[in-house]
Amino acid sequence: MTKLGVIADDFTGATDIASFMVNAGWKVVLFNGVPTDGFDAQDTDAIVIALKSRSIPVNDAVELSLAASAWLKAQGCQRQLFKYCSTFDSTAQGNIGPVTDALMKFLDTPATLICPAVPDNGRTIVHGHLFVKGELLNESGMEHHPVTPMKHASLKKLMEAQSVGLCGLINLDTVKNHPAALATEMEKQQANRARYFIFDVLDNQDLLTVASATSHFPLVTGAAGLGYAIATLDKQRAGTAKQTMQVKASGAGVVLSGSCSAMTNQQVDFYQQRASSLALDVEKIIHDPAYLESVSQWVITRGGEPLAPMVYATQPPQIIELIQKHYGAAFVSDRIETFFASLARTLARAGFNKFIVAGGETSGAVTQGLNIEGMIIGEPVAPGVPWTQVLNKPQWVILKSGNFGSQDFFQKAQEHYDE
């Protein structure tokens, strides 16, 4: 029986948590959207459903998440996890609270866990406040996020502003030094109407303690670290071998970068000094109908080179600002995403079988362009960014969150090929 069903609110977040669970030794399958059919889960430990529900209207996010939850329940998943961003990306009208409340009702549970901590990626919780690499969330740069600016670091404040209940805080001392007291402490807080538990977490050991204390909850919520902890606890009990998956070296690969994050900018700079690279011309994307064909041909003629050619829209923030002012942010994003989707589809038809994609929205677009229904999760190239094999196709894809991976990520990804 599948142990965990995960509902992720974006594509790269879905591969992030899937990868952490694979790393802990679980076999994981990921679907893009709610599958229309059932799935023969066999020895699958976790099924992840990737939605695109982080910044869509609340009612739509609730509806999609409930459909995913019902499907996971029908597949026999023992428990469920709602995965959101480790930086709790949401607004006061955001979707995390309403989706959590709806899932709690559907799964009939009076309490759940709120745990965006991912110590491996510098996300920790102290006194109920979320830190990103040692900085309070609202001083980490996330306060300037264009869609979901994070103006507070208190998880209690953030959660209570968008949900129907109260949070209960469990401090670091109790987590670290008195794990045996956690059950009583939680009961006490529940008697005081606590509905969402926030535990302080500094390291992976704390996460294991938290996952263990909440293992009776039919629903938990949080980020990739929680998936890692749940899978690790299970493997400590079961102890079988890790899932392996090979990325075939034969065939051609391409790097498609539509992320404009600081890290992706560095990765693009690094890679373009080593491999054939083409910066996309936004004006041509919008106005030149022949541009797709010429970019496709540019990539196809370079498919045999030792390093995969790269096509990128990635630019530093000041240039993006100018482009967005000129065309309108939503319009230009949509056109670039559509371009990447069409490019990926054309390249797949030309025999390209490996796609290294940067950016959450860009990944969503490429996944749709390639008509990918689901993926088996393989080895990580960086924490939270694994190679994946497309279900039922000889095709491999990486979906990289904007800020994940080191400078040499695109090159490093290609060192994972098997002959």
Ligand SMILES: Nc1ncnc2c1ncn2[C@@H]1O[C@H](COP(=O)(O)OP(=O)(O)OP(=O)(O)O)[C@@H](O)[C@H]1O
């Ligand atoms: N040169 C450009 N001008 C304007 N918009 C661009 C440009 N290049 C990319 N974009 C758009 O910026 C958006 C980047 O979002 P995306 O989610 O892909 O990356 P990200 O925000 O860095 O990643 P993540 O969400 O994983 O952190 C996309 O909609 C993309 O189309």
Ligand SMILES: O=C(O)[C@@H](O)C(=O)CO
């Ligand atoms: O949790 C994270 O930081 C990521 O998986 C994510 O959600 C990126 O959008």
